[in-house]
Amino acid sequence: MLKIDNLSYSFPEKDLYTNISFTLEYGQHCAFIGTNGSGKSTLIDIIMDPEKYMFDGTLEMYPNCRIGHVSQFSQLDKTKEITVFEYIGEDFIKLQNEITSICTEMETSSDIDTLLEKYQQTLDAFNAINGDDFENIIDKNLNLANLINYKDLMISELSGGEFKLIQIIKAMLNSPDLIIMDEPDVFLDFENLNSLKNLINSHKGTMLIITHNRYLLNHCFNKILHLENMELQEFDGSYIDYNFSLLQTKIELQELAAADNAELERNEILINKLRVIATENAESFRGKTLNARVKIQERLEKRRIKAPFVDIKEPNISLVTDNEPEEAIALKVNNYSVAFDDVLLENVNFEIKSNDKVAIIGSNGTGKTTLLQEIFENNHDSIEINEHIEVAYLSQLQGKTLNDSNTILEEFFDAGFKTCQEIKSYISNYGFEEEIINQKIGDLSGGEKNMLQLAKLSSSKANMLLLDEPTSHLDTYSQVALEKAIKNYKGSILMISHDFYSIVNCMDFVLIIEDKTIRKMSMRKFVKMIYANHFDKDYLEIxxxxxxxxxxxxxxxxxxxxxxxxxxxxxxxxxxxxxxx
Structure with a gap:
């Protein structure tokens, strides 16, 4: 289906790939993983439009290969007056109308041969996408995504997560040879994420999907591509098996590296002794022995086991506060309500203590982000923040907290840093190398922007953090690093998240939105609810x-x-x- 051989590509400010190679066979569901900014989305752009890029190596595609593409940042068109069914079946309906039009034209035209040829071409295209059965196929996929009741709904009425699923259904129904998706899971709620899993697993064709979502990685893929340090590792098998393979390789390589280090240390001690002897006694044989030992040491250095590919740098995220508050009520929400066209939340009441770590969960479009923004702005009569609490905010809309036209350096000067060296040292902990410090923020990947948000957030040293989907776009290593930072943070956290791994690993309790209100749920009940809906009985314990x-x-x-x-x-x-x- 797709073969890439010895491909290399660079940006002006950094190299992305060096002689990477892989193949995709028919029917493979391939997860494309790697740290933020490693070039995954760029490689997909190259596959989609190779003529646009100057790269070394070769890219071979199955002849006449049709690609279905679901982009990372697809926007819902609120003005489009079209139903879900009409949007998904757009190509089918167009061909159906063409066939009807040709048949009507044939009734009065004298040029029957030309029309017959046109009719046959259109009919072939219609049959190629199972046109006779297209309505049943749409219904089947809407059922898989738990969206069958949305069939006659206007596209403009969908939430962002629902629209993403509709886009995926449309891409699948057009029967492409290869479907490429770039982080289709971002911002999906629990139910929509499960629907995405069902859609992926139901598809018989070839798929290449960039994702960092641990739920999808564990349940959807039979091939892994891992892009790291300008190299690519290819693995035929599940993500769980791949991680185990990486761990075994790490153990083997680290054992070899330890043996090499021990031998180097022993040889270095012997060389130092020989140098002392040669200085005191200039006999030629001692000089020859010393030279021989130095050459051995040089050979040992050359063959020395280097840091393995599996030893991936986990960023050092540190969430700190200079003003650790005494235990008290940090935030109180009394009879809070919010409405746009409809009431989203009504008479909501809850409070958070100064060291509580709390997750807000609920379906897409239920008012979570609005609530978090109003807490940050702190100008609503129903919201009361303790006078000793300083609040910092991470937005899922990264442009709210970052200036895309700034360089990374300018952004941190604006945040109060005094010297270039101070900035370089600080952001290196978050995985940013010195050579990209003058890169525009607008050119960064979604994951890199979220890491910058976390770096700015921590530098504020606030004692209450409002986090809106903080793990979105982050690679799995950064997600784990963030979980560690949240656990070690001494202040309070209110976090919107659909990542139940992070919620289970970090939070004290959950605020769940149901029926336009919020109720408190213990972590034990939350875990039971999630695993009852998504996993087998013993999965959590295992x-x-x-x-x-x-x-x-x-x-x-x-x-x-x-x-x-x-x-x-x-x-x-x-x-x-x-x-x-």
Missing amino acids: EQNKKLVETKIELALKDNDFTLAKALSEELEALIKLLQI
């Missing part, structure tokens, strides 16, 4: 045990205890098999 064993392996590797790490990896493999039953 996954928690898996995470515990992975932590033990990580500690064993830090101590260079490779015997223990190998024994634990066998235990981990047994747990992984249980997850795949």
Whole structure:
């Protein structure tokens, strides 16, 4: 279907790929992963329009390959007066109307042969996309996405998440040879995410999907492409198996690296002794012995095991506050209501203590972001913030907190940093190399922009954080780093999220929006609800045990205890098999 061989490509400010190669076969569902800013979206752009880019290497596509594409930032057209059915079936309806028009024209035309040829071409195109059965196919996919009741709804009435699913259904129904999607999961609520999983798994054709969503990664893919450090790793199998393979490779390489280091240290000690002897006694054989040892050391350095590809840098996200408040009520919301065309929230009441970490959850379009913005603005009669609380805000609309026309350097000067060196040192913890410090923020990836938001947020040293979808666009390593930072943060957090991994790993309790109001839910009940809807009965327990064993392996590797790490990896493999039953 698709073959890329020794492809290299660079931007003016950095190299992206060096001689990367991979193939995509018919029917493969491939997850495309890698750290933020590694060039995943750019590679998709190259595949979509190779003539536009000057790259080295070759890109071969199946002849006449038709590509369906769902972009990362697709916008809902609120002015388009068209139903969901008409939007999805646009190509079918167009061909159907053409066939009807040709038949009508044939009744009065004398040029029957030309019309017959045109009729046959249109009919072939109609049959190629299963035109006779297109309404049943649309219904089947709307059912899979739990959107069958939206069939006759106007497109303009959909939420952003619902529209994303409709776009995906449309892309699938046109029967492309290859479907490419760039982070289709971003901002989807729990139900819509499950619908996306069902749509992906129902599709029989080839798919290439950029995603960092751990739920989709664990349940949808049979091939992994991992782009990292300008190199690409190709793996045929599930994401869980791929991660286990990476861990085994890491153990092996780290053991070899430890042995190499030990040999280098022993040889260095011997060289130093020989240098002392050669200085005191200039016999030629001692000089030859020293030279021989130095050459051995040089050979050892050359063959030394380098940091493995699997040793990916996890950013050092640090959420800090200079003003850690005493335990008290940080935020109180009394009889809060909000409405636009319809009432979204009505008579909402809740409070958050100064060290609470709380998630707000609910379907797309239920008023979560509006509530968070009004808390940040703090000019609503129903919202009361403790006078000792300083609030900082991360927006899912990154342009609200970042200036796209600024360079990274300018953005942090605006945030109060005094010197260029101070900025370089600070943002290096968040994965930003020195050479891109003068890059425009508008040219960064979505994940890089979210990392910049987190860096600015932390530099404010506020003691209450309002986070609106903070894990969106972040790669899985950054998501884990953010979870660690949230756990270590000493202030309070109110976080909108559809990432139930982050909620389960970090939050104290949940505020759930249902029937236009908010009720408090314990983490135990939340976990039970999520796993009842999305997982088998024992999945949570097995996954928690898996995470515990992975932590033990990580500690064993830090101590260079490779015997223990190998024994634990066998235990981990047994747990992984249980997850795949």
